[in-house]
Amino acid sequence: MSRRRWGLAGLALASVVSLTLVGCSPSATDPGTSPSAGASDAIITTNGNEPQAPLITFGTTEVGGGKILTSIYAGLVSYTANGEPVNEVADSIESDDNITWTVKVKDGWTFTNGEAITAKTFVDTWTAAAKDPAGAYWYTNVEGVTEDGKGEPTGFAVVDDSTFTVKLKQAEADWPLRLGYTAYMPLPSVAFEDMEAFGENPIGNGPYKLEGEGAWRHDEGINLVKNEDYKGVREVKNAGLNIVFYTSLDAAYADARTGNLDVLDAVPDTSFASFETDFPDRSVNQPAAIYQGFNIPFYLDHFANDEEGKLRRAAISMSINRAEITDKIFLGTRTPATDFTSPVVDGWTDDLAGAEVLAYNPEEAKKLWAQADAISPYEGTFTIAYNSDGPHQAWVDAVANSISNTLGVKAEGLPFPTFAAALDKRVTGTLEGATRAGWQADYPSQYNFLSAQYSTGGSSNYEGYSSKDFDAKLAEATAAGSLEESTAFYKEAQEILMKDLPSVPLWYQNAVGVWAEGVQNVVFGWDSVPLYHDITKG
Incomplete structure (x- = not known):
């Protein structure tokens, strides 16, 4: 989906995946990028699909948009390859009764526009999400929130610059597990001025950021570059990520075979019998x-x-x-x-x-x-x-x-x-x-x-x-x-x-994917999404 309902990337990612070639497939390499000279300078290319809606954290529930959002945002927690939650923006998440949770935010985090991320940032974002029909569902367990977004959230409270509390309607032992999902990631204050416009050129705090104005080329792809100010646990070992919106998985597979696409997170059914030999020691087939x-x-x-x-x-x-x-x-x-x-x-x-x-x-x-x-x-x-x-x-x-x-x-x-x-x-x-x-x-x-x-x-x-x-x-x-x-x-x-x-x-x-020659450190996570920040080539 959660996300997530799936597009080209998998099923499924619900969901989630068959193919008809609609026009010409986009090239995996955008003319504006140059080949990498070394591993840390590499731009990694991968497949994706056009997001259904503007890139708003709490308004995206499909894989195409989710892949982008998890790359340009960081939440309170993130997940390891095995699905274990680890604190990212959060310093601690604690509760004595599983109803009232106290969250402490680490100092020093900022969005790529320089705005500081504080406890108030999360309360403002979550309050806006809870009052929006597109995001309210994710917060209906919080006091005052209704599924239609018409309620007045009363369960969020800022304690100080680094601390806020969340009061749920009932005890939920697994509440912290959810906080690595995009719907709980913070938004800068500028987002609330014009949310739809912001979603066309979002400003995040994650390991990557948009390359610049026009980085999202609708129905073609989106270019991301390393966020040098990122302070989280997903250390980026490449220079950026270009996501190509293919209309045919067969075309994406052909590009991966010729080295024009670095990582493909799905395999067309026509290649199930051959992908392991087509990509010797460069494929994965594991539960997801x-x-x-x-x-x-x-x-x-x-x-x-x-x-x-x-x-x-x-x-x-x-x-x-x-x-x-x-x-x-x-x-x-x-x-x-x-x-x-x-x-x-x-x-x-x-x-x-x-x-x-x-x-x-x-x-x-x-x-x-x-x-x-x-x-x-x-x-x-x-x-x-x-x-x-x-x-x-x-x-x-x-x-x-x-x-x-x-x-x-x-x-x-x-x-x-x-x-x-x-x-x-x-x-x-x-x-x-x-x-x-x-x-x-x-x-x-x-x-x-x-x-x-x-x-x-x-x-x-x-x-x-x-x-x-x-x-x-x-x-x-x-x-x-x-x-x-x-x-x-x-x-x-x-x-x-x-x-x-x-x-x-x-x-x-299963998570079934392949990668081109010269591409290293490819690991597919518990949710079938590659850990892009670890990938190198050169």
């Missing part, structure tokens, strides 16, 4: 915090959260041969899902009650579909929408064929040219069928996978799911006295999801 599935809107006829809808959702799920698809199409780069989160997140389980609905069972699927038809006959075509600027077409076609062959209904993929176009149909609630969906974790917690996508009013709950039982169980999990105690509640919450199937789980996506 990425879930992939597809959602069927509850506002569609025959798929409401009632008896007929539940029968049809279960039938469709049981008609899909996940093992065969992950084996023949993904060649070991995916693993059939057993829950709604990820194996790399603490608390993951493969023994949820009701998970038999994820097993390929054509006879039971036909039986359930017939029971649903007895309530109200289904006619028409079952479609699965997806963005064709990512590697999705092959698996969407395979899933559709599996549904058709099992249930005897017409099912097919429905491509949209870009991730943004596909996401707009979800945001506006105008889908006429199912939609590819996925999630790349914003922070390493089961809550992140479950809340934004499935809680009533969640920031990424576009398909209209609402369950009082699920919401209550999620609240119990967050109120638990410790992270360990919350695990049982998250399991019970997921068992509710397994009955309702707001999303049909398909598989977990």
Whole structure:
């Protein structure tokens, strides 16, 4: 997503990925940059996709924008390659009751315009986010904040220049885990003068900064350079980062093979069988915090959260041969899902009650579909929408064929040219069928996978799911006295999801990527995003 809903970069990063070439792919090397003379002077090129909205920390929930924001901003904490939180701008984050938290900010931090970052900076930013419909979701656990952004936040208080407090509505043991996500990163005061304009040329405090006016070339790419004033734990070992917005993952892969792209954080499905030999000792295939599935809107006829809808959702799920698809199409780069989160997140389980609905069972699927038809006959075509600027077409076609062959209904993929176009149909609630969906974790917690996508009013709950039982169980999990105690509640919450199937789980996506010759120190993190600041070449 969390972020994150995915574009070209992965699925997923929900989400999150198939391809159609739309015009010519941009070059990985901008004419305004010159080749590096040495490792520390290198400009690292990588793939990305056009952000859906202006680059505002609390208003971006997709991978394209998120990749940029995490490079140009630093929050209270950041995450290691393994997903461990480490203090960055924060000196300490403490609480005696998991309700009232005291945060101390390190001295000496500034934005790239020279403005000092203080406790007031965070309170001002978080208050603005909590009063904005785009950002309020991330703060609804704070006293006074409402999901529509119309509440008056009363839970933030400045103690002194370096100290502020946050009072939550209830105890949340995992609250500090969230603070490395972009929605909690600070903004300079100039941002509040004209937020949309600021989002076109943002001023941050992270390891990189925009190269200058015009650095964001819409639909082409964005150029970042090293921020010499950055004081955090992500020491930058190169001179900058050029992110190229490819319209075709195949084109990006070809550029990586010829050395015109340094790092590619995804591999087209056409190259799953060859990427390890195409890039000897320059590839990765490792578990990541990425879930992939597809959602069927509850506002569609025959798929409401009632008896007929539940029968049809279960039938469709049981008609899909996940093992065969992950084996023949993904060649070991995916693993059939057993829950709604990820194996790399603490608390993951493969023994949820009701998970038999994820097993390929054509006879039971036909039986359930017939029971649903007895309530109200289904006619028409079952479609699965997806963005064709990512590697999705092959698996969407395979899933559709599996549904058709099992249930005897017409099912097919429905491509949209870009991730943004596909996401707009979800945001506006105008889908006429199912939609590819996925999630790349914003922070390493089961809550992140479950809340934004499935809680009533969640920031990424576009398909209209609402369950009082699920919401209550999620609240119990967050109120638990410790992270360990919350695990049982998250399991019970997921068992509710397994009955309702707001999303049909398909598989977990590995971090699969490659890099060009001469590029060194490439490490992919827990969330499948490369640690760009460590990369060198030359």
